[in-house]
Amino acid sequence: MIIEFEAVSVERGAHTILRELNISLSESRIGxxxxxxxxxxxxxxxxxxxxxxxxxxxxxxxxxxAEHLNAVRQQIGFLFQNPDNQIVFPVVQEDMAFGLKHSLPDKTLRAARIQATLAQLDIADLSERAVHTLSGGQKQLVALACVLCMQPDLLVLDEPTTQLDLRFRNRLLQIIGQLPQPVIAISHDLAMLETFDRVMVIDQASIQADGPAAEVLPWYRAHYA
Ligand SMILES: Nc1ncnc2c1ncn2[C@@H]1O[C@H](COP(=O)(O)OP(=O)(O)O)[C@@H](O)[C@H]1O
Ligand SMILES: [Mg+2]
Incomplete structure (x- = not known):
């Protein structure tokens, strides 16, 4: 897997959100x-x-x-910062089934994949729950289950642990640790990133530091506390 940013800028009105980024991402765990x-x-x-x-x-x-949106999106599992932006169907297993409709047309196989993914996350009991009755953390886990059950080639996780209690946070870290796919994770949970191959610090529209977690995390703690 390789992601390349070639002189990428993002502007909104007079505000530059990202300025001329040139980065190449190919590590297995990037924070x-x-x-x-x-x-x-x-x-x-x-x-x-x-x-x-x-x-x-x-x-x-x-x-x-920009020219291959569908092909690219089929390969990337994206976990939004806010799970409400991700879950569209009223019942947990229906939401997961919708995402799998094309890649897994066989109903029995689809149901088995859904149950296995929920079990992997320790939330098999949520399978038939109405989404609006879930807590924020439970929604975050369901959104993650939706992403994982698609078995994407790359996972991009935007603050995946923010709403999780300690038990589910640890469970998530264990699962991420075992995933064969590369993972890019945004996080304020620095302990989560300690084992990562590479960590980047973004601030003032640019990359302020970039390197192995063992070097970048202490630098970040020293400069941004
Ligand atoms: N659609 C938008 N229009 C205007 N400003 C935006 C838009 N999206 C994001 N921003 C602004 O861009 C900056 C970066 O946002 P974001 O990438 O969400 O930051 P982070 O995830 O690091 O907290 C923020 O100042 C945010 O308010
Ligand atoms: Mg954000």
Whole structure:
């Protein structure tokens, strides 16, 4: 997997959210940190074309994202910062089934995949729950289940642990640790990123630090506390 940003800028009115980013992402575990409003979610959304750059371009495995939106999105599992933006159907297993309709047309196989994914996350009991009755953390887990059950080639997770209690946070970290696919995670949970191959600090529209977690996290703690 390789994601390339070529002189990518994002502007909104007079405000530059990201300025001329040139980055190449190919590590298996990549963390993105930075203050609120720094442009982390914007960067993540560029990867699967949820937003388009104002200048420059983004490539996913050599494909220009803007020209191959469907092909790129089929390969990327994207977990939104707010699970309400992700879950559209009223019942948990229906929402998961919808996402799998095309890739897994056989109903029995689809139901088995859904149950296995819910069990993997320890939320098999939520399968038939109405989504509006779930807590924020439960919704975050359901949104993650939707993403995982599609078995994408890359996972992009925008603040995946913010609403989780300690038990589910640890469960999520364990699952992420075992996933064969590459993961790009935005997080304020620095302990989560300690084992990552690479961490980038975004601030003031640019990359302020970029390197192995063991180097970048102490630098970030020292400069942004
Ligand atoms: N559609 C938009 N229009 C105007 N400003 C936006 C838009 N989307 C994001 N922003 C602004 O861009 C900045 C970066 O946002 P975001 O990427 O969500 O930051 P982060 O995820 O790091 O907290 C923020 O100041 C935010 O208010
Ligand atoms: Mg964000």
């Amino acid at each position: 993105i940190v930075g203050p609120n409003g720094a442009g982390k979610s914007t960067l993540a959304r560029l990867i699967n074309g949820l937003i388009a750059p104002s200048a420059g371009r983004v490539l996913f495995n050599g494909l220009a994202v």
